[in-house]
Amino acid sequence: MTATLIATDIGVYDQRGERLLEPVSLQLEPGRPLVVLGETGSGKSLLSQALIGTLPAGLAASGRVCLGGSHLDAAQPADYRRLWGREVAVLPQEPWLSLDPLMRAQQQVAESHRLVRGLAPRAAISVAGEELEALGLAGALRRYPHQLSGGMAQRVAFAAARAGGARILIADEPTKGLDAARRDEVAALLMREVAAGGSLMVVTHDLALARLLGGEVLVVRRGALVERGDSRAIFEAPRNAYTRRLLAADPRCWQRTPPVPAGGPTVLQARDLGVSRGGRVLVEGLSLRLGAGEILGISGPSGCGKSSLGDALLGLHPPHAGTVVRSVARPQAYQKVFQDPPSAFARTLALGQAIADLVRRQRLDGSRVEPLMQRLRLRPELLARRPGEVSGGELQRLALLRAMLLDPVFLFADEPTSRLDPLxxxxxxxxLRELAGEGCAVMIVSHDPELIARTAHRCIVLDGAGAATVPAPQPRPDSAGAALLR
Structure with a gap:
């Protein structure tokens, strides 16, 4: 089958000439996905950006690309622009960042039809409506991006990207932050493109998505290609040691958390708790007790009230019914680690200054910062940087450091890993397990049932309609996959 994109010796360099991505050659074929796997900072996104001429300022590419019958020099990104939307389309990792916050869903897609395909305004609106309805978004045509779920926003972005008729789709972390159901929706959407004869390249650290898509897999580490091959061969018998370590980081391969010692003091208790947001009842009649050292998992679909429940237990959101008793009078003993690490730090403030401000304001012992940095495997030079200048994993560990300085007895970790690579x-x-082992009660919200099954001592399953199931752990055998607490 004729390849739609052929790339030869694609490399990426910074302004000093330092190589960030070793030369890589690849080709995209209609009907066969190409998946690029690797951890954060491995060079996956740099490869996709170099292929389509969208590298950040200060970076340059080398190599050759044959795209849509055009032979392009990767060092001349301006040559690609006439092909954007027409030959190649991009599905970004954060759909909300690619959608105009002031434009309704149907208008977003119609604009692409009008500007790229040249349709008249009325025809563009009509076609956009038909495409969104075909994607199951008939009821969302007039919604703004902030009114869409993650999966819905990704479908709108998909329709907008495809409006120009491009035969090649490059998706950069398309399931980042989505729950398992929404992830599977996006996978089905991408495979629909493949089934229709389109070419697909997916950059991801989501192992489940990579398995669903199949095709050819490239594994990238520290800017170098370390392994490539058929998806089944890679997942069943990886040859490279790094690939084996990456796949072993899948929660399905983890050891389960040891049982919590019995008889620990109660840290937090809720009785007949009811939680609502926006007039919608999310949790009703929930009673629970959380002891020192216990890890409690919270699972359920997006929008079911997981974060709202945690906020109510912390006292950040008032419950509409019931009571919450926090056994320790010190308010700082009850802490939260947010889902999106950048949202927890001031963007323009150096991280060291943010931590120093906390130490001063709470009258803490500043000498504890350095040993905690060492324990969390954080380099001292990170403190001189701003939040946008460190990786997501580093920023999440700094958020943990900040919480640990306050000696919490209860930590609410709200989707703490949804944007992180497996390692x-x-x-x-x-x-978090270490923290629990030292006596801190931990509540983890996750959309990954495998992670909850391996990490939590108990699990609460929310359905978003007020019901909360509090089952006892009843793990299935390992041969059936992970033990699901249901």
């Missing part, structure tokens, strides 16, 4: 995710969960 960094495993590291962060390991740190």
């Amino acid at each position: 960094t995710q495993q590291e962060v969960i390991g740190l």
